[in-house]
Amino acid sequence: MGDARTERWADNRVRMRRKLIDAAIQVIETEGPQASMRAIAAAAEVSKPTLYRFFADKAELTLAISNRAKQDIAAGLAQVRTHPEGSPAAILNSALTGYAALIVEHPHIARFLFQGTENPAARTLENWRAVRVEVADLITLLVGSPSATPEFDADFYASMVVGAVKGAANWWHRTADHADSAEEFVRRMEPVVHAIVAGAAADAGVTIDFDKPLTITVP
Amino acid sequence: MGDARTERWADNRVRMRRKLIDAAIQVIETEGPQASMRAIAAAAEVSKPTLYRFFADKAELTLAISNRAKQDIAAGLAQVRTHPEGSPAAILNSALTGYAALIVEHPHIARFLFQGTENPAARTLENWRAVRVEVADLITLLVGSPSATPEFDADFYASMVVGAVKGAANWWHRTADHADSAEEFVRRMEPVVHAIVAGAAADAGVTIDFDKPLTITVP
Structure with a gap:
């Protein structure tokens, strides 16, 4: 069962990563390349620290x-x-x-x-x-x-x-x-x-x- | 006669300018784009101040x-x-x-x-x-x-x-x-x-x- 849980967790991580990239693309498309990490986090409806957990910078x-x-x-x-x-x-x-x-x-x-x-x-x-x-x-x-x-x-x-x-x-x-x-x-x-x-x-x-x-x- | 002298002077300036540009092209062609003003002056056989009289930088x-x-x-x-x-x-x-x-x-x-x-x-x-x-x-x-x-x-x-x-x-x-x-x-x-x-x-x-x-x- 541990394996299934690990897999689900990995799946979630991949999904979240995808969601964050989607949000980033959307924000850059609207606000231009200077879009801030703050705006990207807001668009993805996550906190800034969450965004930084996926992307260091x-x-x-x-x-x-x-x-x-x-x-x-x-x-x-x-x-x-x-x-x-x-x-x-x-x-x-x-x-x-x-x-x-x-x-x-x-x-x-x-x-x-x-x-x-x-x-x-x-x-x-x-x-x-x-x-x-x-x-x-x-x-x-x-x-x-x-x-x-x-x-x-x-x-x-x-x-x-x-x-x-x-x-x-x-x-x-x-x-x-x-x-x-x-x-x-x-x-x-x-x-x-x-x-x-x-x-x-x-x-x-x-x-x-x-x-x-x-x-x-x-x- | 003053006019002829001014003209000759201007001619000389144009010729010197051309000579300096020729030298610069030659030096850059040999030494690459990082060629120094010093090397360019040397190739043109003029002093560095002379080069700088024609080109500020x-x-x-x-x-x-x-x-x-x-x-x-x-x-x-x-x-x-x-x-x-x-x-x-x-x-x-x-x-x-x-x-x-x-x-x-x-x-x-x-x-x-x-x-x-x-x-x-x-x-x-x-x-x-x-x-x-x-x-x-x-x-x-x-x-x-x-x-x-x-x-x-x-x-x-x-x-x-x-x-x-x-x-x-x-x-x-x-x-x-x-x-x-x-x-x-x-x-x-x-x-x-x-x-x-x-x-x-x-x-x-x-x-x-x-x-x-x-x-x-x-x-």
Whole structure:
């Protein structure tokens, strides 16, 4: 019975942690990245000491939010990748839609994670690096050959994708009247990302048919 | 005769200023962005007080180097734009080659100007903004209509171009063994930049033939 109790306690801890991160995201979304630990505790309806029992400081909470955002994006990607009918176009569209939802619909969170506001610059770079690695994996998946030719370097193309998305995101954040349209963001980004992936494929010596389903062995 | 003397004096000042900036670029290229005012004065074969008579501090010298780089790029662009046979492809190739020369062949200067090393972050952002404005002008020139449709926004596409170039440049700077090839940089960037410009053209309701000469009225 002790085991069941320990498990229930662990479950509660995970649930509480999730609730606190949810509250933090919500408060940052409303009040901006400078939101205080006090406001976050209030939104979660817990005391400040309780919040601090889960997250030693705001940096730790930031990291948790950051990991959540990355997990959400990764989960979205994984879902598309396991669809046997997923074409490169569909996979890229889904990936872009995930980023667009973050960048366009949650500008405060996006700024918090990626633009260094109230977030140490080193962590911001680390977040971008994580995205870049993920995008490089995706490009490798789409191109189908990790080391087709010596010229092929997924990381270079991932750097361009991330750079272009970053540039577009900065523009979007500067231009408030476009803040509502994730679809429009995807529409504008999509041909650019296709061009980059096509470039990567050319370097790897393959041609990508963006509309033909990928045959991927799902582990 | 007084006028001629004043003019000669002003000429000398301009020449000396140019010489000091040349020396600074050379020293930074060799020693990195942390190069001291002392080392720069030594390279220019002037005393430190002389250097300080031209540039109050390193920030002012940084600004001068930054302006020089921007002028070099702008001069390169202007030259292509005045060629009646210039096609969009040729114009973009020249613009990219200018940036590639800076990014690939002068990595220390590029870092100094654009990556905030020993350079206040605000100035780095300002440098990128200047490049973005310049790229937006170029896109407007290529697309041919400053306000063709309400959807067209040269600044958005310029942000993507700058972002992609920035991403690629960061990759290049991380990967030392590619440091020698500006041509390879241009080859990889070119299709991406074309895709972005084609996207801008589509939003403006026009189609760009990248290989057809532009008819530009040179002022």
